Amino acid sequence: MSLDRATMDERVPRDFETLRTTILERRESLPKRIAQIAAHALDNPDDIAFGTAASIAASAGVQPSTLIRFAQQLGFDGFTSLQQVFRERLRERNSSYDERLQALRVKAEGGAGHRAIFDGFVAAASTSLNDISRTLDEAHLEDAISLLAKAETIYVLAKRRSYPVASYIAYALGKLKIRNQLIESAAGLNAEMIGFATPADAVIAISFSPYAPATIEEARSISEQGVPIVAITDSSFSPLAQFAKVWFEVAEADFAGFRSLSATMALAMALTVGVGEKRRDTGRKRKA
Amino acid sequence: MSLDRATMDERVPRDFETLRTTILERRESLPKRIAQIAAHALDNPDDIAFGTAASIAASAGVQPSTLIRFAQQLGFDGFTSLQQVFRERLRERNSSYDERLQALRVKAEGGAGHRAIFDGFVAAASTSLNDISRTLDEAHLEDAISLLAKAETIYVLAKRRSYPVASYIAYALGKLKIRNQLIESAAGLNAEMIGFATPADAVIAISFSPYAPATIEEARSISEQGVPIVAITDSSFSPLAQFAKVWFEVAEADFAGFRSLSATMALAMALTVGVGEKRRDTGRKRKA
DNA sequence: TATCGATTGGAATTATTATTTCATATTCCC
DNA sequence: GGGAATATGAAATAATAATTCCAATCGATA
Incomplete structure (x- = not known):
């Protein structure tokens, strides 16, 4: 039987990915208990890495000997060398x-x-x-998207550092054919623009410390008109937070004095595309 | 002696961070060989997690028994329970x-x-x-920064999807007090703006497929005036690449039809801050 | 420098754990 | 439905690894 192994499986999977693939390929042809272990192994790789043959077998609901047979079918010479692969995986992933x-x-x-x-x-x-990715509040996301999806026009409000995000939102909204207005005018017409907003509209406002006074001022005035605001800002003490119906706290790491925009961008795009989807769905429902 | 342990160390470190702190606190008061293991353990936590008492002892240059004494000094009842802490650490680590x-x-x-x-x-x-991060060519980065650092005015050219990056570059250049001009005018004055550029200036142009025709056209015309171009684009077939003195290939992943800007942003900021640093250095040299 | 306590090395012992074996069950094919 | 091949369970055995023990060494102190 050691001959069989040597002839049939000359190449033993040495890394986790190969092993995984191999297992998935053979999944169908494996005997019941072996398959049971195979599934357990792919689902709980950490347990394989740390457990003993007995403990793993128990938690997979099989005998230790079956575990060893599983390893041998894969071409290892025993459970121990199979386990090495699972351990190696943990080592490498930490370094990653x-x-x-x-x-x-x-x-x-x-x-x-x-x-x-x-x-x-x-x-x-x-x-x-x-x-x-860790801290985003899913409920806030749903709320914000609902709110924005109902808006006739979405106003996008951001200056200075946050302006690139606003401009990308405006670009994306445009591509999705969602009516929007970027409040950016260098010509000082912002007050007038804001004047057109009604409670049927909505605002996405973005500002981080140090908050651009113009952004805050405009947010205040637009919220006083009863226009709901979705804010992306950096703390609950942010002046934007108090004007907003829904607000997100985004902590951007900085380097060399310039903060990243990547998290804000991801959130902004999720909002934008989320609104697009929601509108499509609502549209379909209305038709039906 | 089990009494000592019970009375002296009622609280055994259960998690890696506590353990680490405890070890560092006692570092001074530990006997030589024990300290040797302590250092080895903090330096090679993965080895402790996976190794056997004998193998770890060997690679730390001590006897297995010393390893066990080390564990006991910390309040564990043996090597095995110390090892648990190191294993737990790997489990809890965020996945790769x-x-x-x-x-x-x-x-x-x-x-x-x-x-x-x-x-x-x-x-x-x-x-x-x-x-x-894997593919960026360092030499290109240096070339681009040198080129831009020499420019009198840096023109920033991008439309549509790439425009947010351009606006962030312009913002950052402004903060660094580097003269720059964003070519964005909706009023169709771009041609005139471009006309002012001379070979003493430089351009950062950003465009991805499908390339905005206006960007390409402007890049062509500005390069014909002899103004050097640094381009950020997505392939060597990009029309921007042929006009550029230095160009970067940035592959952005996309989702839901919108491509990420994060890589482009990171590169853009590196260029911007790099130019800022280079100018400061050159300035200092001139004075000295 | 002699002595006591702490520390260390190395082998002996104990424990745990992987593996093998064999009897039994199941499946598949004729 | 019978029989061979394959798969499984359970316990015995082999292996490996942790722990303990004791003698030797080191270091401080009187």
Whole structure:
């Protein structure tokens, strides 16, 4: 039987991905208990990495011997060498994300050359995305999208650092054929523009500390007209938060004095596309 | 001696951070060999998690028994329970970058609710950052920064989807007190603006497929005036690439029909801040 | 420098854990 | 439905690994 293994499976999966693929390929042809372990292994790779043959077998509902047969079918010479693959995976994955970021930061702080600057911005953006992905409040997202989807016109309000986000929102809304108005006019016509907004409209306002006074002022005045505001800002103390019906707290990491926009951008696009989808759905329902 | 442990160390560190702190606190008061292991443990936590007492002891250059004494000094009842802490740490670590991205993509494709859309954009942004971090050509970066640092005025040229990047570059250049001109005029004065540019100036042009015809046209005409162009675009077939002195290929992942801007943003900021630094350095040299 | 306590090394012991074996059950094919 | 091949369960065995023990060494102190 060791001959069989040697002839049939000359190449033993050495890394987790290969192993995973191999298992999935053979899934159909595996005997019941072996398949049971295979499923368990792919679902709980950490348990395989740390458990003992007995404990794993128990939690998969099979005998330890079956676990060993599973390993052998895959070409390993026992459970131990199968386990190595699962352990290797954990080792490598730790070195991947956090350490890579860490490495980028170190390089960035080490400060040799312009590559370091670039790494710093990449690290800041990654960190920001990571944070927002963890902290975003799903209910807020739903609320904001509902609110914006009902609006006749969506006004987009942001200056200075946040302006690029506003301009991308406006671009995307335009592509989705959603009526919108970017409040940016250098010609000082903002007050007039804002005057046209009604409670049937809505505003997306974006501002981070130090808050551009014009943004705050315009947000105040537009909210006094009864126009609902969705705000993206950086803390609950932000003046924008008090005017807003729904607001998001986005913590952007900074580098070299410039904050990342990546998290804000992701959120902005989610809002925009979310509104687009919601309108399509509502449209369909009305027709039906 | 078990009494000592019970009375002296009632609280055994249960998580890695506490353990780490505890070790660092006691570092001074530890006997030589124990300290040796302590250092090794903090430096190679993965080895502690996966190794056997014997293998760890060997690679730390001590006897297995010392390793156990180390664990006991910390209040554990043996190596095994100390090891648990190191294993727990690996389990709790956020899953790897790729896996997390994968999870985001799956959620995004599963498509339930608006959170999925958000996840999709975060995944796209992360992917893009990841790619550019791997593929950015350092020499190009240096060339581009040198070129831009020498310019009297930096013109920034981008439309539509790329416009937000241009506006952020303009904002950042402004903050760094670097003379710049954003070519965006809706009033159709671009041709005139471009006419002012001379070979002593430089251009940052950004355009992705489908290339905005206006951007291409303006890039052509400005390059014919002998103004050097730094381009950010998406392939070597891009019409921008042929006009440019230096060009960067940036592959942005897209989601729901909108491409991420995160990689382009990071590169743009690196260029901007890089130019700022280079000018400061040159300024200092001139004075000295 | 002699002595006591703490520390260390190394082998012996104990424990845990992987693997093998074999009897039994199941499945598949004729 | 009978029989061979395959799969499974459970316990025995082999292996590996953790822990303990004791003698040797080191270091401070009187």
